[in-house]
Amino acid sequence: MSVLIFADQVEGVVKKSALEAIQYGSKVAQLLHTTASAIVLGAADDAALATLGNYGVTKVLHVAAPSLNEVDAAAYTHVIAEAAAQESADVLVFPFNFDGRAIAPRVAARLKAGLVTGAISLPDLAGGFVVKKNVFSGKAFASVNITSATKVVAVMPNTFALEPSGLTAEVVNFNTSIPPAKVKVLQREVISGEVPLSEATLVVSGGRGLKGPENWGLVEDLAKALGATTACSRPVADAGWRPHHEHVGQTGLAIRPNLYIAIGISGAIQHLAGVNGSKVIVVINKDPEAPFFKAADYGIVGDAFEVVPKITEAVKALQ
Amino acid sequence: MKILVCISKTPDTTAKIAFTDNNTKFSEAGVQFIVNPYDEWYALVRALELKEATGATVHLVTVGGADTEPIIRKALALGGDEAFRINANSQDSYYIAAQIAALAAQQGYDLIFTGKETIDFNGSGIGGMVAELLQLPFVSIAAKFELNGNTATIRREIEGGEEVNQVTLPVVVSCQKGMAEARIPNMRGIMAARTKPLTVSEPVAADTLTSIVSFELPPAKAGVKLIPADNPAELVRLLHEEAKVI
Ligand SMILES: Cc1cc2nc3c(=O)[nH]c(=O)nc-3n(C[C@H](O)[C@H](O)[C@H](O)COP(=O)(O)OP(=O)(O)OC[C@H]3O[C@@H](n4cnc5c(N)ncnc54)[C@H](O)[C@@H]3O)c2cc1C
Ligand SMILES: Nc1ncnc2c1ncn2[C@@H]1O[C@H](COP(=O)(O)O)[C@@H](O)[C@H]1O
Numbered sequence: 001m002s003v004l005i006f007a008d009q010v011e012g013v014v015k016k017s018a019l020e021a022i023q024y025g026s027k028v029a030q031l032l033h034t035t036a037s038a039i040v041l042g043a044a045d046d047a048a049l050a051t052l053g054n055y056g057v058t059k060v061l062h063v064a065a066p067s068l069n070e071v072d073a074a075a076y077t078h079v080i081a082e083a084a085a086q087e088s089a090d091v092l093v094f095p096f097n098f099d100g101r102a103i104a105p106r107v108a109a110r111l112k113a114g115l116v117t118g119a120i121s122l123p124d125l126a127g128g129f130v131v132k133k134n135v136f137s138g139k140a141f142a143s144v145n146i147t148s149a150t151k152v153v154a155v156m157p158n159t160f161a162l163e164p165s166g167l168t169a170e171v172v173n174f175n176t177s178i179p180p181a182k183v184k185v186l187q188r189e190v191i192s193g194e195v196p197l198s199e200a201t202l203v204v205s206g207g208r209g210l211k212g213p214e215n216w217g218l219v220e221d222l223a224k225a226l227g228a229t230t231a232c233s234r235p236v237a238d239a240g241w242r243p244h245h246e247h248v249g250q251t252g253l254a255i256r257p258n259l260y261i262a263i264g265i266s267g268a269i270q271h272l273a274g275v276n277g278s279k280v281i282v283v284i285n286k287d288p289e290a291p292f293f294k295a296a297d298y299g300i301v302g303d304a305f306e307v308v309p310k311i312t313e314a315v316k317a318l319q
Numbered sequence: 320m321k322i323l324v325c326i327s328k329t330p331d332t333t334a335k336i337a338f339t340d341n342n343t344k345f346s347e348a349g350v351q352f353i354v355n356p357y358d359e360w361y362a363l364v365r366a367l368e369l370k371e372a373t374g375a376t377v378h379l380v381t382v383g384g385a386d387t388e389p390i391i392r393k394a395l396a397l398g399g400d401e402a403f404r405i406n407a408n409s410q411d412s413y414y415i416a417a418q419i420a421a422l423a424a425q426q427g428y429d430l431i432f433t434g435k436e437t438i439d440f441n442g443s444g445i446g447g448m449v450a451e452l453l454q455l456p457f458v459s460i461a462a463k464f465e466l467n468g469n470t471a472t473i474r475r476e477i478e479g480g481e482e483v484n485q486v487t488l489p490v491v492v493s494c495q496k497g498m499a500e501a502r503i504p505n506m507r508g509i510m511a512a513r514t515k516p517l518t519v520s521e522p523v524a525a526d527t528l529t530s531i532v533s534f535e536l537p538p539a540k541a542g543v544k545l546i547p548a549d550n551p552a553e554l555v556r557l558l559h560e561e562a563k564v565i
Contacts, residue, residue, distance in 0.1 A: 015478065073447060073457045096443075098477045101493075102459035105447030108413065114528030115412055115444050130532055137438050139336045141535050148528040182456040186472070187483040196479030202565065226565060244462065244497055245476060250332055250438060251356060251496055259564040270332050273438075276537070280562045282554065283543070293543045298557060302548030314555035315565070 003029040003036040004089035006080055006107075007052065007060075008071070008099040010190075012044040016199045017095035017157035019055050024155045025093035026056025027122055032091070037061055039083050039174070041068040041076060046171040053169030055162065061087075061174040071099050072181035077106040082176040084111065084150075096154035097198060104154040114146035117154040137250050137273035156277075157198055158256040195229050197246065202228035203257045203278075205248065206236060207271075209264020209285065209304060213241035218308045219263060225315040231255070233265045249274035264304045267292025284308065320375040320488075322366045323428040324399065325419055325449075328383055328390040329355040329439045338534045345439070345534070354390050357434025357495060359397070364499035365464055366432055367398040373466070376400050378426065382418045384408050388517070395512035396504035402515065407522040410440065410531055416448030417525035423453055429488045430471075435460050435495040446493035456490045462497030 005025035007018035022038050029036035037059040038052050049060045061083050068075065080103070084092060092107060094100040096118050108115035120141065121132035128145040131153055135142045146153075190196075197203065204223040206216060216230075223230045230246060237247035248255055250270035260278035264285065265271060272295050275281070283296040286303050293299050300307050330336075330350045337346040354363075366377045379394050379402040381387050391402045405418045423431060431453075433446035443459075450457035462481065463474035473484045473492060504512075546554045558565045 010478070073450070073459070074454075077451060098460060098475075101443045102447060102457060105412065105416075105444040106451040106457060108444070108528075109416060109448040109451035112413070112526070112528070115442075115448075116529065117443050118441055127532070133441075135439060135441055135534070136330075136336045137441060139537075140338075141537065142440075143532040143535075145530050145532050146528065147530060148526070182486055183458060184485045185482055186485050188477070188480065189482075190477070190480035194479060198478055245480065247496070251360075254441075259558065259562075273332070280558070280564050282558070293545075295540060296543040297540065297562065298554055299543045299545050300548050300551065300554060301545065307548055307551050310551040311554060314552040317552070318555055318559060318565070 001032065001034045002087050002089050003032070003034065003091045003093060004084050004087050005036060005038045005057065005093040006100070006103065007038045007040050008095065008097070009040055009042065009044055012048060014040065014052065015095065015097060017097040019162055020157060020160050021093050021095040021155045022052055022057055023055040023162060024122070024160055025091070028091055028093065031122065031125060037087055038169070039063070039080060041079060043069055049171045050168045053167040054164040056165065057169050060169045060171045062171055063174050063176065065178050067178055067181060070181065070185040071102065072183045073102040073106050075179050075181045076103050077110055078179050079176055080107050081110050083174055090150050092150070092152045094152070094154040096156050100154045104152055108152040111150045111152070112148060113150035113152045114148040115152045115154070116144045116146060118156045119153045120156050120159050134277065138254060138276045139273060156256065158201065197229050197231055197248070197253055197255060200229035200255070201258045202226050203231050203255060203259065204228045204261045204263070205231035205233070205265060206263045207233040207265030208235050215305070216242070218304065222261070222308055222312045222315065225312045233271055262292055263308060265292060266290050267295060320373055320430070321378065321426065321428045322369060322375050322430045322432065323378045323380060323423055323426070324358065324363045324366045325431070325433040325445065326358045326363070326379050326381045326391060326394050327355045327434070327437050328352050328381065328387045329437055332356065332438065336536065342533045342535060352390060354394055355434050355437050357436065359394065360501040361494040361496060361498035362432035362434050363394055363397060363399065364502050365494060368499055369466060370398070378403065378428070380405065380419055380422055382407055382409065382415045382522070391517060392512050393504065395515045395517070396508040397502055398508060400515065402517045404517060404519045405522050406519055409527060411527040411529045412442050412444035412448060413528045414525050416445045416452060418522050419445065419449050420452035421523040423449065431491045433491070433493045435493050443493070446491050450491035453491070456486050458484050458486060458490060459493045460495050461492045462495055464492060464498055
C-alpha cells in the first residue's frame, strides 16, 4: 500500500498545480499511515526534483527518457501504471490541470480504479474513501465515495495552499518500457512571463462593459500592478477582443484564485459558474443592479474608465 | 468514415441547483434539460461538419434511461444519422465509459468525440477512459480539429497557451469551444429525426467504482461591501488589510 502522485513539468519546472497534488497525496498517505512518492516524466534536473520533498514526499521516481518530454496520454499512462505496480500504490493522485485531465481517467480505466476529479477535500475515511468535489460548475459540491480497491483522485488547482517543509526527497531513476507516442506535438505556444490563468492566485477580468479591445490597457495596467493574470467574459473572447484561453465561465476555464476582480462584467450565471470558487470577488460595474454584486465580497458602483486607473494607482502606492 | 459522438443530458445552464431526499438527489422540479453544451455545440457540430465535408456517418450514443430520448432526438435533429441509447442510469464514469467502449468495439469508429466535461458532474473523465478501454490515442480539450485523409491535426489547450497535435485515426478527442459554431435545428431536421433509427440496448456487465454520497450547496456569501466610487484607495486598503489577498 502506498500513494503515488503524478507531477507534470514544463522544461524541468514542476507545475504549481502538481506541487499542490504532491502535498495532497502526502497528506492522504499520512491519513492511511503509509508512504507517498511522486513520479516525474521527461527531462528534469534531479537536484531540482529533490526539492519536491518540500511537499511531503520522501521519494521521487524520475523517468528521464526524452521521448517523454512531450505528453502522450497513452504512453504516460503505461509508465505511471508500471510505477504504481512497482510501488504497490493503491491511491494515485493527479493535478486536475490539462495534463491531469488527459491522463488521470486513462490511468483509472487501466487500473480499474474509481476516479474523482476536481477534488476539493482530503478523503474522509470514516465511511469509506469519501472525497468532496465541485459539481454543477462550482454551484454545488458532491461527496463521492470511491469503492474500488485502487483509487484515483485529481486535485482541483488553487484549492490547497502550499506549505513547504524544507525537507528533500530521494530521487530514483525509474526504468521501464516506454511505448512509442502516437500523438505528435507539432507546435506549442505558451504566453511567457505570465502566470497561466489556471494557476493564477490573482486575476483581473474584463467584460463587455469595457466597450472594445482598445480599452484593455485599463485591465492590463491593474493586472500588472498586482502581478495578476488577465481573464475575460465569453462575449469578449467571442468578439475576438481577447484570446480564447482568457475566457472564464461555464464554457471556458473554471478558476479558483484568491482574488478575482471583475470589471464591466454583468455576472451572468454562466460566468459565475467559472469564478464562484474564488476566495475574494471584487466587482466594478456602473449598474448597481448588476447581478454580479450578489456574488461579490467587495464592490464599487462606478464607471470603470474612472475607477480602475485610480485603483491601479493605489495598488502602486501600496508597494 | 464512421464517427461516434457521446451525448449526455444535463440541466440547462440557468437551472436552479437544489437537492432533495436528504441532499442525495438533484431536484428536477422545474428544471429544463438540454444536450450537454460541449457535446452539442462542439463535438456534434464538428462531427456534422466532417460529415458534410467527407461523407462520414455520424452515430450518437447516450447511456441513460428513457428520459434521455428527447435529448438524443434533438441531437439527431441537428443532423446525426443514427443513435444508440444504452439503457442504464449511472453516475459512475467507469461504468458509462465501459458501455460506450463496448458499443464502439462492436461498431468500429474512426473517430470518437466527447465533450470536455458534463456541466453537471464536471468529471472530464469519460473520453480518457473510453480511449484506454479501446487502447486508442486520446487528445483532450481540443479547440480545433482538422482532418486530412487519415491524419488529424488538433489544437488543444494547455496551461496558458495551446499546442498543436498530430495523430493518425482512430482517435478519441474531447471537445471544447473553438471546435465549431453552435447550430440551431431546423424544421426539416426535427421532422427527419423522428424517423431516424434509435436503437435501445441493455448495458454490458461493468463495475461501478464510485457512488455519490451526498450533495451540498456552497455557504452563502455574507453580502457585498460597497466602497464609494470616489475612494478606490479604500478598496485596495481592504484587500490588503482585511481580506489579505494582496
Ligand atoms: C450555455 C451558455 C454558456 C455560457 N458560458 C459563458 C461563459 O463560460 N462565460 C461567460 O462569461 N459567459 C457565458 N455565457 C454568456 C453569459 O450568459 C453572458 O451573456 C455573458 O457572461 C455576458 O458578458 P459580459 O458580462 O461581459 O457582458 P454584459 O452582460 O453585456 O455586461 C456588461 C456589463 O458591463 C457594465 N458596464 C457597461 N459600461 C460600464 C462602464 N463604463 N463601467 C463599468 N461597468 C460598465 C454593464 O452594467 C453590464 O453589467 C454563456 C451563455 C450560455 C447560454
Ligand atoms: N451518460 C452518458 N452517455 C454518453 N456520453 C456521456 C455520458 N456522460 C458523459 N458522456 C460524454 O463524456 C463527456 C465527459 O463527461 P464527464 O466525464 O462526465 O465530464 C461528455 O461531454 C459526453 O460527451
